[in-house]
Amino acid sequence: MYLRLAGRFLFETDKRLLAKAAWTLGVKGLWSVHKHKRRLKRGEFFPPFLYLSVINSCNLRCQGCWVDVAAKQHRIELDAANETIRQAKAMGNSFFGILGGEPFMHKDLLKIFEQNRDVYFQVFTNGHFITDEVAAELKRLGNVTPLISVEGSEIISDQRRGRAGVLNQTMQGLETALKHNLLVGVCTSVCQSNLDDLVNEAWVDRLIEMGVMYCWYHIYRPVGPESNAQLALNSEQQRRVRQFVVDTRATKPIIVIDAYHDDAGNALCPAATGFTHHVGPWGDIEPCPVIQLATDSIHESRPLKETFNESSFLTEFRQLTAQHTRGCVIMERPDLLVQLAEKHGARDTTVRRSVIEELKQVTPRRSQYQPGDEIPERSFVYRWAKKYAFNDFGTYAQHFDAGNYRDPDAAPAEDPSSAKSDLPVLN
Numbered sequence: 001m002y003l004r005l006a007g008r009f010l011f012e013t014d015k016r017l018l019a020k021a022a023w024t025l026g027v028k029g030l031w032s033v034h035k036h037k038r039r040l041k042r043g044e045f046f047p048p049f050l051y052l053s054v055i056n057s058c059n060l061r062c063q064g065c066w067v068d069v070a071a072k073q074h075r076i077e078l079d080a081a082n083e084t085i086r087q088a089k090a091m092g093n094s095f096f097g098i099l100g101g102e103p104f105m106h107k108d109l110l111k112i113f114e115q116n117r118d119v120y121f122q123v124f125t126n127g128h129f130i131t132d133e134v135a136a137e138l139k140r141l142g143n144v145t146p147l148i149s150v151e152g153s154e155i156i157s158d159q160r161r162g163r164a165g166v167l168n169q170t171m172q173g174l175e176t177a178l179k180h181n182l183l184v185g186v187c188t189s190v191c192q193s194n195l196d197d198l199v200n201e202a203w204v205d206r207l208i209e210m211g212v213m214y215c216w217y218h219i220y221r222p223v224g225p226e227s228n229a230q231l232a233l234n235s236e237q238q239r240r241v242r243q244f245v246v247d248t249r250a251t252k253p254i255i256v257i258d259a260y261h262d263d264a265g266n267a268l269c270p271a272a273t274g275f276t277h278h279v280g281p282w283g284d285i286e287p288c289p290v291i292q293l294a295t296d297s298i299h300e301s302r303p304l305k306e307t308f309n310e311s312s313f314l315t316e317f318r319q320l321t322a323q324h325t326r327g328c329v330i331m332e333r334p335d336l337l338v339q340l341a342e343k344h345g346a347r348d349t350t351v352r353r354s355v356i357e358e359l360k361q362v363t364p365r366r367s368q369y370q371p372g373d374e375i376p377e378r379s380f381v382y383r384w385a386k387k388y389a390f391n392d393f394g395t396y397a398q399h400f401d402a403g404n405y406r407d408p409d410a411a412p413a414e415d416p417s418s419a420k421s422d423l424p425v426l427n
Contacts, residue, residue: 001250001251001252001253002381004253005253005254005255007253008208008213008253008254009213012211012213013181013183013213014139014181014182016142017139017142017181017182017183018183020120020142020143021120021145021183024094024095024118024119024120024143025094025095025120028094028095028119028120029094029095029120029389030388030389031092031094032048032049032092032093032094032095033048033388033389035048035091035092036048036092036274036275036393037393040274040393040394044309045274045308045309045315046088046091046093046304046305046308046309047093047274047275047276047277047308048092048093048275048276049093049095049096049097049275049276050084050088050093050096050097050276050277050278050279051096051097051098051099051276051277051278051279051288051289052076052081052084052096052097052098052099052278052279053067053076053099053100053101053278053279053280053281053289054075054076054081054098054099054100054101054103054106054109054112054281055073055074055075055076055100055101055102055103055105055106055281056068056069056071056073056074056075056100056101056281056351057069057073057075057100057101057102057105058100058101058102058105058126059102059105059126059128060102060126060128060161060162060163060166061161061162061163062151062160062161062162063159063160063161063162063226063228063231064189064191064220064221064222064223064224064226064227064228064231065224065226066223066224066289066290066292066350067100067101067224067281068350068351068352069100069101071351071352072351073105074281074282075106075107075281076279076281076283076298077108078108078111078112078115080283080298080299081108081112082112082115082116083298084279084298084304085112085116085119087303087304087305088304089116089118089119090305091304091305093119094118094119094120095119095120095121095122096119096120096121096122097121097122097124097276098112098121098122098123098124099124099278099289100124100125100281101281102125102126102128102129103123103124103125104123104125104128104129104130104134105129109123110134110137110138110141113138113141113143113144114141116143117141117142117143118143119143120143120144120145121143121144121145122144122145122147122185123144123145123146123147124147124149124187125146125147125148125149125173126148126149126161126166126169126170126173127146127148127149127169127170127171127172127173127174127177128169128170128173129173130146130148130173130174130176130177131176132176132179132180135176135177135179135180135182136180138177138180138182139180139181139182144182145182145183145184145185146173146177146182146184146185147184147185147186147187147216148170148173148174148177148184148185148186148187149170149186149187149188149189150167150170150171150174150186150187150188150198151166151188151189151194152167152193152194152197152198153167153194153197154167154168156193156194156197157170159193160191160193160194174186174210174212175210178210178211178212183213183214184211184212184213185212185213185214185215185216185257186207186212186214186215186216187215187216187217187218188215188216188217188218189218189219189220190217190218190219190220190233190241191220191231191232191233192230192231192232192233192237193231195233195237195240195241199217199240199241199244200244201248201252204248204252204254205252207254208252208253208254212254213254213255214254214255214256214257215254215255215256215257216256216257216258217241217244217245217256217258218259219233219238219241219260219367219368220232220233221290221328221330221331222331222362222365223290223330223358223362224358225352225354225358227358227362229363232365234366235366235370235409238366238367238368238370239370239373239375242258242261242265242368242375243375245258246265246375246376246377246378246379247378249377249378249379249382250378250379259390260327260328260368261368261374261375261386262386262387262390262391262392263376263377263382263383263384263386263387263391264374264376264377265374265375265376265377266326266374266392266396267326267327267367267368267369267370267374268326268391268392268395268396269288269321269322269326269327269328269329270288271287271288271291271317271318271321272287272317272318272321272322272329272395273318273322273391273392273393273395273396274318274393274395275390275393276288277308277314279298280292280294280349282297282349283297283298283299284296284297284347284349285297285298285307285308285311285314286349287314287317287318290330291317291329291330291337292348292349292350292355293313293337293340293341293346293347293348293349293355294313294346294347294349295311295312295313295314295344295345295346295347296311296313296314312344313340313344313346316340316343316344317340318395319399320336320340321333321336322395322396322398322399322400323399323400323401323404324336324401324404324405324406325367325369325405326368326369326392326396326400327366327367327368327369328367328368328369330359330362331362331364331365331366331367331408332364332365332366332367332369332406332408333364333406334359334360334362334364335359335360337359338356338359338360341356364406364408365408365409366407366408366409369405371402371405
């Protein structure tokens with residue numbers, strides 16, 4: 001399998017783009033993690049990877065979307081984006097995830113890439129705006145990988161994404177990117193309606209045949225104004241996805257990304273471990289894209305280094321969530337987020353201004369943390385990579401208390417308000 005994967009990279013990709021990714025994402029990316037570890041030992045903090053939602057607008061209306069895509073357009077302007085990236089680069093960062101809305105609706109997106117060619121960008125996109133002209137420019141720049149979202153069959157895609165003909169346009173954008181020999185990934189938010197269609201060998205084989213170099217399976221998180229909780233996977237289905245990811249990594253010549261487990265299969269949250277945080281379209285610094293609460297902003301006068309080090313909200317978010325679960329806090333303990341927001345006076349970073357009420361209405365459910373059912377990596381390459389570059393960095397050893405964990409399957413909180421009786425007292 002490893003030889004087949006190496007052969008694909010050698011013979012199916014543009015060598016200049018491959019070399020650029022190997023240096024900026026690979027070598028410099030590992031160096032950013034190394035610097036992160038050294039900072040933690042000194043009692044300092046700055047996430048080694050940042051995600052930027054550069055715009056709120058989108059041409060689709062996806063189920064479970066937490067972004068106010070239909071609101072008046074707002075974006076992180078070019079100068080602000082460049083300054084944020086500049087300050088992160090000064091801390092050793094070399095990789096940035098770009099989200100939206102739909103990032104390619106940002107009028108200056110390609111300028112951001114052009115003016116920061118010493119780092120690497122991964123763009124989460126529906127693919128509809130990847131034309132020949134855009135793909136040609138991305139190839140010229142060489143520092144961007146499109147991660148194109150495919151959410152199911154033609155009918156399911158239309159249902160999930162709020163309009164007709166979505167899949168055809170997405171596949172056209174995917175084919176255009178591949179035609180220009182870009183390093184292309186495909187991601188899926190796995191839910192009840194696409195689990196059987198996309199979590200299988202036939203789909204992965206099709207991606208390989210097309211020339212896709214990596215895929216990423218997210219677990220659907222029922223959040224936002226229309227959370228569509230009926231689409232969420234149950235515990236057994238989540239284990240099925242995890243097993244499929246582990247098996248595919250060991251048997252198929254394609255890179256499979258996941259962001260929620262270490263090498264031994266222990267669950268983790270990248271925001272709780274401090275591996276990454278998120279900047280929203282208004283510049284708000286949030287724990288992750290789906291937690292739309294903040295006390296800090298990239299538009300403050302103080303340096304970003306000081307903001308991350310001194311933010312009591314972000315610090316206590318990492319500590320508090322790590323005390324109570326190794327999984328996703330917004331799925332398992334939304335009550336903790338409500339309490340944390342009230343304590344720190346965190347602002348709702350949405351246009352709709354209903355995040356707190358939405359959190360109070362969430363019915364707690366199992367996320368990736370399923371103690372006793374850990375599925376370790378089969379691939380020695382992934383085991384090594386995760387041991388060095390993607391683990392909990394000691395977060396859970398320092399904070400997690402199994403006595404604080406409340407199993408959503410064993411004792412679901414039917415009334416969110418009743419779930420507060422065993423909360424810790426926040427001083």
